[in-house]
Amino acid sequence: MKKMRKKLFALAMASVMGMSVLAGCGSDGGSSSGNGSSTSGGDSASGDKKYVIGICQLVEHEALDQATKGFEDALKELLGENVEFVFQNAQNEQTNAGTICNAFVADKVDLILANATSPLQAAASATADIPILGTSITDYAEALDIADWTGATGVNISGTSDLAPLDEQEKMLLELFPDVQTVGILYCSAEPNSAYQAEKFAEYLTADGIAYKEYTAADSNEIQTIASAAVQECDVIYIPTDNTLAAYTEAINNICLAAKVPVIAGEEGICKGCGVATLSISYYDIGYATGKMAYEVLVNGADISTMEIQYAPNVTKKYNAAICEELGVTIPDDYVAIVVEE
């Protein structure tokens, strides 16, 4: 009798486990996942193949979201109803990226979009056959462990890079602040892309004979400390396209603006929060370009292994009007003010 009850109890527990999956994860079913489930079941024009594309995005983040959106928009324009997106978010965990990409491969999707570095590495590990396109990745050679880089990967991978032209960013810094003595470079040490940009930027500064200091935060808790140190020792600060810092621009602004130290930002999101000016690439644009590459691969049969990595098609000089005014920085005419939507 007692045994029986225990068995029932175990069974009940198992079903609770099952239920909690449904309850925990199904509560806001589909609202945030843009997996574009078929809207009209009407047309059965089976002549066109319907492509299934798995999208693995590293984390919820404005820039990455924009890239995904651009990708989806491009393919929806080119393929209409004949494309289905399966969107999965890895919540900033490498483990999850592996599980997700494995599921895509098992699902035999037609193409995988890897949005950021960890998903790209997981996808590359998971399949050598299914074409993989990356986006929001700065340096493919580094991310994929390719020694002799030629512009294309030579394997089933291509994509777009979010690398803004760093030499032009450095020129912009000198254009706006010709008297600069020391530039402080701020970034999060956990982000390989940021370290890469910081290194390149430092090279350009050195070439122009400008001193620089690097300040790295291991995580968001340290941002305030490094920003406070930087404003003491530097007269201009540069922040690359760093996801961690991008989330705390308000904190950085409170420190830098109070100390009257201007910030040059690697992308528009950061500039909107705490920067004076930026050379902006649009993540929507690189996502859109990736979508067009996907079309070439899927429909026109382009060989992905020889497709060169593409860069942002347009860069725009932008400035943050409110902060420029407060710091008394004069901006040349060819800059565009960042629209602040209130």
Next chain:
Amino acid sequence: MLLSLNLNSLLNAMPGSIAQGLIWGIMAFGVFVTFRLLDFADLTVDGSMVTGGATAVMLIKAGVSPWIALLAAFAAGMAAGFVTGILHTAFGIPGILASILTQLSLYSINYNILGKAANQAISVNNYKLLASLRYVNSSGSDRIIFFAGLTAGIVILIAVLYWFFGTEIGQAIRATGCNESMARAQGINTNFIKVLALMISNGLVGMSGALYAQCQGAADVNMGRGAIVIGLAAVIIGEVLFGKLCEKRKLMFAWTLLSVAFGAVLYYIVYAVVIWLRMPSENMKLFSAAIVALFLSIPYLKGKYGKKGVKRNV
């Protein structure tokens, strides 16, 4: 949308989930040693997992054999466990805090191991790796060799652990976990035993990290985030679901370890189902935590429930 679900694709995803589960199973053995045998909540694992992965990846990239890299990862994990153990026993820092301190410091250490980078890629195209998602999804002999090897590895590991925890020193670890004062009264140097158990535990975790990094194609400074929860989930799911089956069997300890490995596999199968159902994976963390909390509370609730039953019988 449910109509578009294809049972085949779930089945096809299973090998990957099982492989991930087995690799995390090794990590869960480590958690089992500290959490269950030693009764020590060791959070070092979030860091030592990365230490193992980073050590292995850097060594393999330097041309060292992956097998030697695996051993080095074990040693690196042991070093991490040693630090936690010393902080706790020699300096009297409460266990959980000591492990948090080590975990924190490991971030910087791992960053340096990775050559001052947050992420080091290792491609299966360039090296003959021990584990890779590629093997899992290949149709040829790679897949069979990989799974056979992984399963054999787990069985060997269980055999070694079974043997070790039957030796005098292994028994001393279990005794220390059961009743520290009593163990000391028996002449066991409990401080030494604790350090040793932490080293073994984190060594296993480091080894799992090494395989895991190869599987994913990169070691990332953040890859251990939340590892302890997955490890605990594996231990607890295994115990709750298979505990009854293990009881009173011969070789009970070995069966318990096997159930821990099954627990890890189950965890990943459930995750695969979540993804297969195309639920928003953003809620996965809540789900993991809820599962662990639920299963942790079962023994307590069972106790309460059981006692009442006894009273009624009397």
